[in-house]
Amino acid sequence: MLNTGRGRYGESTYQCSRNRLSMRLARYGLLLCCILVAGCITGGPTGTGVSPTTTATPSQASPASTTAPTPYPEPTPVTELASTEVTCDESLSVSFWNGWTQNSVRVSYYLPANTSILLVTYIDGTVQSATIRKNTHDDGIHADGDKLLLQNALSGVHTVRTVVYQDSNGDGQFEKGVDSPCQVAGEVVQAGPTRMNFSNIG
Numbered sequence: 001m002l003n004t005g006r007g008r009y010g011e012s013t014y015q016c017s018r019n020r021l022s023m024r025l026a027r028y029g030l031l032l033c034c035i036l037v038a039g040c041i042t043g044g045p046t047g048t049g050v051s052p053t054t055t056a057t058p059s060q061a062s063p064a065s066t067t068a069p070t071p072y073p074e075p076t077p078v079t080e081l082a083s084t085e086v087t088c089d090e091s092l093s094v095s096f097w098n099g100w101t102q103n104s105v106r107v108s109y110y111l112p113a114n115t116s117i118l119l120v121t122y123i124d125g126t127v128q129s130a131t132i133r134k135n136t137h138d139d140g141i142h143a144d145g146d147k148l149l150l151q152n153a154l155s156g157v158h159t160v161r162t163v164v165y166q167d168s169n170g171d172g173q174f175e176k177g178v179d180s181p182c183q184v185a186g187e188v189v190q191a192g193p194t195r196m197n198f199s200n201i202g
C-alpha cells in the first residue's frame with residue numbers, strides 16, 4: 001500500500017511540473033508575439049528598404065502660387081533703344097512686309113536721296129539684326145520686301161520691331177549709344193512692335 005501511494009504521489013508531482021513548464025512556455029510565446037507585433041506597428045524591421053509614409057502638415061505644405069504667368073514678353077520701351085534721337089527727313093519711313101521666315105523678317109521702306117540708314121531689328125528687346133542701307137542717288141528710293149536676316153532661327157511667340165538708325169559715324173556698323181534712332185514729328189521711325197509666332201511661319 002505504501003509503495004502504491006508513493007507512486008501516485010510521484011506521478012502527481014511530475015504532472016504538476018509539466019503543467020508549470022507548459023505555462024512558462026505559453027507566457028514566453030505570448031511575450032514574443034507582443035514584441036513582434038509592436039515592431040510591425042512602429043515601422044517594421046530594419047533593412048527592408050521600405051520607409052514609412054509621412055504626410056505634410058499645413059506648415060510644411062508649399063503655398064499655392066497666386067501670381068499669374070506672363071504669356072508673352074512686353075515690348076521694349078522706345079526710350080531704351082538709344083540714349084538720344086536725331087531728327088531725320090520727314091519722308092523716311094519703314095513698315096513690316098509679308099514673307100517672314102524663322103530666321104528673317106521683311107520690311108518696306110522709303111529712303112530719301114543721298115541718305116544712309118541702319119535697319120536694326122530687335123527681338124524681345126535684343127538686337128538680332130543690323131543692316132546698312134545706302135541711297136547715293138539724287139532721288140529717293142522705295143523698297144518692298146527687303147529681307148533682314150536674324151542671328152538665330154526663332155520659334156514661339158516673340159515681340160519684333162525694326163528701328164531706323166542714322167549711321168552717325170559713317171562706319172556702316174551699328175553701335176548702340178553712338179548711332180541714334182531717327183525721329184520724325186517727335187516719334188522714332190520704326191516698324192512695330194508686333195508679336196509674331198515664328199512656329200507658324202515657314
